[in-house]
Amino acid sequence: MFHAKVVDIKKEKIKLSNAEKFIASSKCGASIYFVGTVRDQNNNKKVTGMTYDSHDQMVIKSFEEIYKSSISKFKFDDQVVFIEHIKGHILLGEISILIAVACKHRDQAYELSRFFIEEIKKKTPIWKKEHYENEDSEWLEGNLIQSK
Amino acid sequence: MKITLELFGASREFSNKEYLEFFIKDQIEVKDLRNEIIHFLDENFKGNEKFKKxxxxxxxxxxxxxxxxxxxxxxxxxxxxxxxxxxxx
Known part of the structure; x- marks a missing residue:
């Protein structure tokens, strides 16, 4: 089972309770929640918030592709994955991404959770603009998508 | 032919709108569009090197x-x- 969504902060927030309901399964004995939040420092600058931009359709497509590749890579009997990523401006401590996975065993769940966040960082078209104490802001440098 | 370039991430700094429009006479390849955008940046942002990068x-x-x-x-x-x-x- 798989759930993927881009959450517009103007309309709603990412809620752990939604993930908890989705991944609940008596077939799975291990659940991992990876929660990304905005931290207060980066490169010696005091951060006050973050704006996330996304190409929504490509984000969903990317999440689906990562899910498919996780199935062929790991071949776990049962896996449940819930991913939501925020879009828009959020403040310190607020949730930017939630990846919840459930598997039969704990080693599978840890592996799957790590796989998703690392693949998203490399493949999913989402961008971050950091906002600083002095009201300055900056788009963060990211990973190249190869196309040439 | 009109190409509407949808802007994302750092490229949003190129315009107040969510897109740029390019009017091109003949068919082009993506690498030519890349050059058109750089030309646009040269004209409108004095060749801002950060934007070109x-x-x-x-x-x-x-x-x-x-x-x-x-x-x-x-x-x-x-x-x-x-x-x-x-x-x-």
Whole structure:
């Protein structure tokens, strides 16, 4: 089972309770929640918030592709994955991404959770603009998508 | 032919709108569009090197949400998305 969504902060927030309901399964004995939040420092600058931009359709497509590749890579009997990523401006401590996975065993769940966040960082078209104490802001440098 | 370039991430600094429009006489490839954008930046942002670097490091996507290569031919009016280096999470 798989759930993927881009959450517009103007309309709603990412809620752990939604993930908890989705991944609940008596077939799975291990659940991992990876929660990304905005931290207060980066490169010696005091951060006050973050704006996330996304190409929504490509984000969903990317999440689906990562899910498919996780199935062929790991071949776990049962896996449940819930991913939501925020879009828009959020403040310190607020949730930017939630990846919840459930598997039969704990080693599978840890592996799957790590796989998703690392693949998203490399493949999913989402961008971050950091906002600083002095009201300055900056788009963060990211990973190249190869196309040439 | 009109190419509507949808802006994302750092490329949003190129305009107050969510897109740029390019009017091109003949069919072009993505690598030519890349040059058109750099030409636009030269004219409108005095060749802002930071902006030009964004274009040089970007990928592009089609209306069908596929990443397209530099030799992809644009033959009719369409939307193309510019995909600067990514970094979600």
């Amino acid at each position: 964004i274009v040089e490091r970007s990928a592009f996507c089609s209306e069908e949400n596929n990443i397209i290569k530099d030799n992809y031919k644009i033959t009719k009016d369409q939307k193309i998305g510019i995909i600067p280096p990514i970094g979600g999470g």
